[in-house]
Amino acid sequence: MTHLLDGDIAVVTAGVDLLAAAAEAQAADVTRVDWQPPMAGTGPDLVTVLGDPRRREANAEALRQVSGVRAMLVDVLPARDALGLDERSVLHAGPPIAWERASGPLRGALLGAAAFEGVVEDPEDAAALYASGAISLDPCHHHGAVGPMAGVVCASMWMWVIEDPQSGRRTYCSLNEGLGKVLRYGAYSAQVLDRLRWMSAVLGPALQAAVRAHGPIDVTAILAQMVQMGDEAHNRNRAGTLMLLRDLAPALVSSGLPPADLAEVFAFVGGNDHFFLNLAMPACKLALDAARGIPGSTMVVAMCRNGTDFGVQVAGTGDEWFTGPALVPEGLYLGDYGPEDANPDIGDSAITETCGLGGFAMAAAPAIVRFVGGTVGDALANTRRMYEITLGEHPAFAVPVLDFRGTPLGIDVTKVVRTGVLPQINTGMAGKVAGTGQVGAGLVTPPADIFPKALRALAERV
């Protein structure tokens, strides 16, 4: 005979609440375990992928590769030279998309880019060129580049050049324009284009001269410092921007540029707390690209959005995209803007979360809740929750308030599918009408269904 029911009953429940509620109604002591079943219909694929004998070592190797990359800023070049673009080839954020499915902010940025390149005089005239394919569209990610928000890159824009000294691999990102009415948020007024022209005429060459005179700058080391200084490198890049300015300042003032140009450069960079984002992003891509094409690895190597679709790529599935509809972020709005003004999630900047920064590092940057919404407790909880779906911790990104624990690194498709916990992204919000610009900032996740798709592709390769 069992004595199970002799003493007080202690019940541990997981999953649906029916049993727990019933036991509690009978005055039993109930402990709920936070568990839910894997995403619907993923059982067989999970069994296949979790049983893949290559998986454990492949993921360990992927993590080693990503952790081992030291991203060095080595040059600043026009996209024409860095990426071989001409004025009829334009890049954009996210997975591939054609003009007819492009959202407002992406269309706005594309129209502005065509005018900036001089292909059209009136930006509106460019719509037909994009629709007909007379100007080609391609994702930044297909060219070793990343772009925040619309992520539009055209030939005359200047690009940061980031290099992995061990492999010689390079990644690229444009220069950050600032907040508000800017091209990457879909604005394309004369003021926006004038700023881009100044950036190409003055800022790019000045930064090129400074970087070349200074020599390579260790972006990974700056990122590590940022995490000690309240930045999470997606929507807080204050300390990073300041450290970049500090590092480049002596070379800038020795560059022979006219003092008036120098003063403008210092004021422009110093006046934009997000300037460093465009260095954080290609540094993250450089690290994650080191894990591309590792057979059997279930680690996500890219998350990005084009304003219509959210796409991920996985180490074990080559360059295949798994996409679903981008969600609309929730957060704080500028001025009179509200939820009805916001475009769905857009930009390559979720590469920061993919690399253990951004939403994954919010515990290191609690002040960010004043920008993206939520409480300080949420910020800490977001980072803690991401450990549930990641393969390890970033060795260089130590969170002081978590006793210097590394940020959660390496999103594991199987863990996302098993737990239903989705990667937490913090992001800027673009107005959904082309030409609007930024309307706010907030929190968002990928659409859940892309992870079962990625899992299926992994299962097919076992």
Place this chain on the structure above:
Amino acid sequence: MTHLLDGDIAVVTAGVDLLAAAAEAQAADVTRVDWQPPMAGTGPDLVTVLGDPRRREANAEALRQVSGVRAMLVDVLPARDALGLDERSVLHAGPPIAWERASGPLRGALLGAAAFEGVVEDPEDAAALYASGAISLDPCHHHGAVGPMAGVVCASMWMWVIEDPQSGRRTYCSLNEGLGKVLRYGAYSAQVLDRLRWMSAVLGPALQAAVRAHGPIDVTAILAQMVQMGDEAHNRNRAGTLMLLRDLAPALVSSGLPPADLAEVFAFVGGNDHFFLNLAMPACKLALDAARGIPGSTMVVAMCRNGTDFGVQVAGTGDEWFTGPALVPEGLYLGDYGPEDANPDIGDSAITETCGLGGFAMAAAPAIVRFVGGTVGDALANTRRMYEITLGEHPAFAVPVLDFRGTPLGIDVTKVVRTGVLPQINTGMAGKVAGTGQVGAGLVTPPADIFPKALRALAERV
């Protein structure tokens, strides 16, 4: 008949552990309340001061005054012009002290200052001049100034000039030399004096030109930002230094200085994460001085050390000093240095703690434990404990990880005496032998006995 002993006994104890231990030995459930009696012999004075009908409003007024000051950087001037010093009048940190009682690092700095001023060629020759009074000594605090570590100020040093625009009051501090072998840590080698000469010849005039061209810079606003960026403004001033550099950069490059000098200035300031300390300190003094001379207020308005004595001044007791022997900090040592190399606590920099920064704001700067020792938990606990002995919270210094609670502000002599909780200071450590320089950084408190002395003086004025 009482039923006190019918059920299980629950015991709450406070003070000495005798009762708690005895009750526990009898299997009772004991809760210890963290309480201890007031400091020995302070009972009558506490009764007098706590009963002072002016106290509550006086302290509220003191807190209002301190919170209301906005510290603006308005100029950079040689101490000769700012403070009226000549080459035979030298200032030092802490309460008044004569040469014969001065510790090694203060003596080292004084010897170096005399050589820097050209009063002697060999620094050692200055000892007799200080001993005889041929060179006069006076505390920085008596001249509206503050100085970190030895805090030695002489006529040719350039000073930050901080102003309260409402009252026109000004405070002053020298320019920070960096870490290691520097005058303020008691080093006075040729290299130290050469650096000081460059600072007077190039750095001071460059900063003067930049500040004058830029116009007033809001130091209080920078301090508020720093607390969002992992600085506590005593031993972490990284973000502050970077923000200062950012703010001054456009004016610096437009100043007409030769590019080589400009590059040196940018490299020097950017290479010294502690550069902003010398702005944080006079900003704190400016705020606290607003509460001097409020009859009945028990708030501390200055804490400082000369390397031999620790001194405090209190709002309700005018400019009277209450002093006791400075303690030796505990912390982390540079290179091969150890506890036997450390001088007792030295410097005016505890003005930051007095104003709710430094050790009081460590919860905002958990990464500091890598510099001063201890754990992240200690850093959080230090800030929390300081709320027990302070009158309020700083409205501008919001700690993100404490849900944006203001830092503990306004040390209350009566609370220190009643609780025995001493103000927590984090600090650099100077070598006790003159000429050594910095040997480490750590944590320290004032000697406990100065607070009963201050309380006695408050009681005598009731």
